[in-house]
Amino acid sequence: MRRWNGWGDASFHLPLPPVGQDFLKARLGVASPLSEASLEQVCADVPASRIPEEHKGVHTDPETRVRHARGQSLADWLAMRSGDFGVFPDAVALPEHSEEVAELLQWARERDLVVIPYGGGTSVAGHINPEDSGKPILTLSLERMNRLMDLDAESQIATFGAGTPGPLVESQLLAHGYTLGHFPQSFELSTIGGWVASRSSGQQSLRYGRIEQLLAGGRVETFRGTWEIPTFPASAAGPDPREMVLGSEGRFGVITEVKVRVTPVADHESFHVLFFPDWERARLCARQLVQNRTPLSMLRLSNAVETETQLALAGHPTMIGMLERYLGWRGAAEGKCMMTVGLTGTKAQCRTGLRELKRISRRNDGVYTGTYLGRKWEQKRFTMPYLRETLWEQGYAVDTLETATDWDNVDTLMERIETTLREGLQSEGEPVHVFTHLSHVYGQGCSIYTTYVFRCAGSYEATHERWARLKQAASQTIVNNRGTISHQHGVGKDHAPYLPTEKGPVTIGMLHAMSRYMDPDQRLAPGVLLQHEPEEQA
Amino acid sequence: MRRWNGWGDASFHLPLPPVGQDFLKARLGVASPLSEASLEQVCADVPASRIPEEHKGVHTDPETRVRHARGQSLADWLAMRSGDFGVFPDAVALPEHSEEVAELLQWARERDLVVIPYGGGTSVAGHINPEDSGKPILTLSLERMNRLMDLDAESQIATFGAGTPGPLVESQLLAHGYTLGHFPQSFELSTIGGWVASRSSGQQSLRYGRIEQLLAGGRVETFRGTWEIPTFPASAAGPDPREMVLGSEGRFGVITEVKVRVTPVADHESFHVLFFPDWERARLCARQLVQNRTPLSMLRLSNAVETETQLALAGHPTMIGMLERYLGWRGAAEGKCMMTVGLTGTKAQCRTGLRELKRISRRNDGVYTGTYLGRKWEQKRFTMPYLRETLWEQGYAVDTLETATDWDNVDTLMERIETTLREGLQSEGEPVHVFTHLSHVYGQGCSIYTTYVFRCAGSYEATHERWARLKQAASQTIVNNRGTISHQHGVGKDHAPYLPTEKGPVTIGMLHAMSRYMDPDQRLAPGVLLQHEPEEQA
Known part of the structure; x- marks a missing residue:
């Protein structure tokens, strides 16, 4: 069964050998784990739902709401394990096909709900966390739309329900001798629709390309109607609608079907x-x-x-x-x-x-x-994410940061990120263990993926405060030094404050104009990707 | 010297061997060429400019206006050779750097001018042809911005002035041992900024990628200020601004600097x-x-x-x-x-x-x-475009059409396009010689490039009427049969009527919203890419 307050399958455990424990102890000192809230305690504290359970496939029981309230960032972990979740969705919808998603959007408009599209819930940037806006919140999970709907072997295009998770993408393709070749580290739980929404990149992108190159077309349900993205091998007919959907993080609509370019399994x-x-x-x-x-x-x-x-x-x-x-x-x-x-x-x-x-x-x-x-x-x-659980049990908090930059800037940026993190808790005399790898390479540059480990403080608040200081300082270092705020995790709410520095005012203005057009009431994933505008209409 | 009413250098001629002449005669019958207007005649007919020549680098002499009035479509050829040009730009600006372009845009707003960005003037889809809107028309040519401004050998990124034509792109790179590898058939005259604006594709895109893959970043002057597109090897930080510029065809701003991914010349x-x-x-x-x-x-x-x-x-x-x-x-x-x-x-x-x-x-x-x-x-x-001139002298009109579609549809679409064209002049008993090649291949499908040759009619009007019937029928066939209206030529004015069928209402609505945001007065390349909206504001 899926772990309700952390990564993956609750029955799987990745042991840390004694030599690994000694290694961390020598660098960070002895640590002690924080005590954890139970699922029962958390469920008991969930407030009454403001959404009536009148619509087919809409669930308002506390456990379902708890299980869809938070992603997988370190801040999410701390919230879940402390039991102090913050805001819960009022209801979780589990539609089974595109038409049902369209109906749910219509229903949400009539009832003045906020809608949060939800794939695998693996965001490490706050994409699916509800925030308190006064409006009831409907989380719209695509998990039941998890099937291979069509395979065109001649054009090598497969059509999937957007909620299909990595293993079901690959196993359904393998039955026909194909692979998508998209293997992000979140592969076990993340979904094909989430990959598109957040511009994901897989470990073998050097051969297969990023999700941008794999996406052929699809279907998005929006407040402007059904948005069909036709498949073309290439086109010069103006800006590409695929590129409007990619990275839209739920702000323009709900991705319901994804058409991808597949490859016969290599010899x-x-x-x-x-x-x-x-x-x-x-x-x-x-x-x-x-x-x-x-x-x-x-x-x-x-x-x-x-x-x-x-x-x-x-x-x-x-x-x-x-x-x-x-x-x-x-x-x-x-x-x-x-x-x-x-x-x-x-x-x-x-x-x-x-x-x-x-x-x-x-x-x-x-x-x-x-x-x-x-x-x-x-x-x-794909088991590496479980290591976080193992270290947590020893009292260590782990987080990762990633960016990409041109080759001429790789050493400078890596060095500055690492120094920012390593010295980030100096004021309290606390060491941080920091290390980096380049995970994706391109002719122009590469991604930089940095992991940092520190001891949990005496309380959840103090541990969150440590994380927030490190994350903020490193994020600012990234965008101040020619790095993108994300190479593969996306923007969400956590990275949205840094986006204007990266993109500049014209691009940000354009994205707001696109969002206002697609979602005039701003009820889709508010605060994700783009921070709330100071004025209602520019 | 550049030919004022056709392709390329006026002193270059590509002969047609006798066997080739016989081949066409056997298929299309004997043809007779139409008589042509002279440059002097056309210049004498140019109306007075409505733009005062007060701004540095702005030219209003008739010959400059004639030389910037038309592109290279067959309709443009017929207009130029008949002497019946239609609308001329009132003035042509030749700025030398980005700041000057920004000033010209400001000046155009103050004087309520229409602005047409102009690269190499090689459009075959009506991109740079002025239309009569009541407002004076300023054509903004980037031809003086033709230099390699920077080369980062480590990140393999070259920065060019947007008006740099193909041969100057390659020769300036070759001096450092690099190539861009982008060779559209218009290479001799088309510019790097034009390639970006119209989503061009080069003959060796299988290795080097389309211009979408080659573009790393750049600078665009807009009515919202200078739009800097930063360079990242890849990013998950929301929709990619490069993809908003690519294919924008001048509707969002004037591309002034282009940063591209270059490669050492292969062994x-x-x-x-x-x-x-x-x-x-x-x-x-x-x-x-x-x-x-x-x-x-x-x-x-x-x-x-x-x-x-x-x-x-x-x-x-x-x-x-x-x-x-x-x-x-x-x-x-x-x-x-x-x-x-x-x-x-x-x-x-x-x-x-x-x-x-x-x-x-x-x-x-x-x-x-x-x-x-x-x-x-x-x-x-690169001399194949001259063949059109050679055939014209024999009384034959030549045009090309191109699209792309998925592999499962290639034969069907090619067959329908060819049949549409071959039978397009049947009502007047006139044969059309039609042939096709696949010019670019992708895993998902390929482009389809069809050439059609027919005899000039007795007048320019009747010849244009033949072309219009063929072009319209074939364009409709393309978008009705899962083809994109363009794989490499772009949309311009000629393909704009077919774009809504291809893109659907949501994408078209989004593009209008983007255009209204970037250009509230709709004075940039009006009618290009997007047809005029029925209402002023949606």
Whole structure:
């Protein structure tokens, strides 16, 4: 069963080996976990719903409302575990098809409700959290719309209900020999509609593209009627409506059907791990590989602290010790950086990719270690989010931040984000353990994905205060230094204050104009993506 | 010197070999050319300008106004050659930098002028043609903003003045070892800002991407102030402002600076030609090649009539005869289809591409003929537009139409477009010679590029009437049959009536809302992209 106050399946647990525990203790000190509210306690405190349960598929029982009130950001965790949820949706609708969504929107307009579209509830930026506006709140979950509706094998286009989660996307395609190839870390729970709404990126985007490249068309229910996005392989006929839906985060309508570009499952796939003596050579190699258009399906590069942390948390100290002695002998000792590379495609494509990978990495003193560690990574790729639970039990809070910037700015931005976080709790003498990897690479630049771990304070309030200070300072650092406020998590409510600095006044004005046109009463996901305007109409 | 009433350099002429003349005569009958107005006659008829020449860089002399009054559609040709231009711009501004463009927009607002942004003047859809609205018309040409302003070799981003034409884009980059790799057939004259405004696609988009993928950011002067589009390798921070500028066709502002993603010039490039026994196998091979992700930089596939026409117009009947005997012996005789393929990249990438090309084409009975015909294609790739001039002199009018659709619909749509055109002048018993190639391929589908040739009628009016009937009927066929109204030429005024069928009411409403926000007085390129709204404000 899905955990009501955290990530994933409540029956799954990822253990932290003793060597990993010692590693964190040495860096952050001994920590103690906070006590947690129970589901019963929280349900007992849910206020009466302001929405009558008159509409088919609308639920107002407390547990359903609790289970749809918060996402997966660290702030959400603290709220859920403390039991102090803040605002709950008044009702949760579970429509089964597009027409029902259209009816619900009409109903919401008649009853003057706020509507929050809800996919997998995995937002780490406050997308689905209700806020108190005086109006009753209807959360509209797409979870029952989870089927492969059509597969055009000639055009390689699959049509899905927008609420289809990652595993059901892949399993339904696999039955026909296809894959979407979109594997965000939230894959287990996040949905195809959520990927579109928040401009998601999967781990193998280097081969398959981001969701922007995978989206072919679809259907959106809006206050202006049904919005059909036709499929074209490419078009010069003015601005692309796909690009209006992508990243709209529920502000323009509710995505109900998603048409995506799929690919036959590749004949060959393997993951390889290399180590570099230092960050400079590792980052240069990553850039050269992508700018050379080497046919890789994935490239992740951990900096020295992340490499050290990952090897420590992996356990197996004897084997890691052997690996480190070998790497040291090959010149990659203290300060070494780990690169994980995916190769996917025909035999010839993978062979070309591996040959070019070896050639370019050798030039940068990379040590190729084969596929053993790559297989380990592959096995764990979707269970990593569970580690947060494990660390929480030890009294440590974990959060991640991500951005993207051009290659000329990667080192500067990474360094500033890490310093901001590492020194962020200095005033209370509290250390923060910070490490980074580049998770997606492009010819122009790459994403920067930073994890930070700190001890929970003595109370939920004080722990939230620590998080808020770190998050705010790092977000400001990102947009002040040519970073985008998000490469893959989206904007939501948490990043909305930083968007004007990134986008500038003309784009923000344009987005408000689009939102006012599509949603004149501003009842769709208010406060998400765009902060409330000072004036009602510009 | 640039031809004032047609394509390209007036001193360049592409001869039509006798065998080509006979070929057309056999299909369309003997034709006679129409007599042409002279530049002097046209200039003498230009009415007085309604704009005072008070602003720096604003020109009101008749010849400048004549040279900026029309694009390159067949309707434009007929207008220019008849001397009956219709409406002229009242003045042409030639600003030298972004600030000057901002000042000109301010001046246009104060004086209540209509403003038409102008790049290379190569539109084939009426983008830059002024229309009579009662307001004086200022055409704003970017031609003096034609320099490489910055090159970031690490992030591989080049910044250009928006008026830089293709050859100056490539030559300025080549001096540093880079290429943009964007080669539309209009390359000789069209500009980088025009490519962005109209969502252009280059011949080697399979490797380099369309202009949508090449655009990194830039600067647009608007009535809402300067619109800076920041560069990010990728972002999940809401709808992408690049996608609002792409295809905006001057409706939201004037693009003044363009930042693009460039690539080091590849070590290896070659073009190869193959023949297939019939369309069915050729089209299937094209689809399999792209869906296999074979690393090709270009794929063009001519249908049987285009293959026959190209071989005839090429001249060299002896050599072509030898080739056809060889092909016939290999099974590709009557009805054969020619495929031209580009390979670009490292030695290993090209080798992989060629191996997979041969493997997949052999499976479809393709006959590989090497690089000789590919080199011929390469030599002529940018002079093909001159053929229109050559045929015009023989009394033949030539126009092209293009669209894109999903693979499952390619044959149906191509067949319907060709039939519509072939039978379009049946009521007057006039034949139309029609042929098609697929010019760009994608996993999901491809573009369809159809050329039609017919005899000029006895007058310009009657010839225009023939064109209008063909163009209207074919455009309607496209949008009624799941085609986009343009894959690479854009919308302009000529395609605007068909856009609502393609995009639907919600997207059209959104585009109007965006246009009203950016240009409240609707003085930027009115009638382009979006037809005039019935009501002033929705």
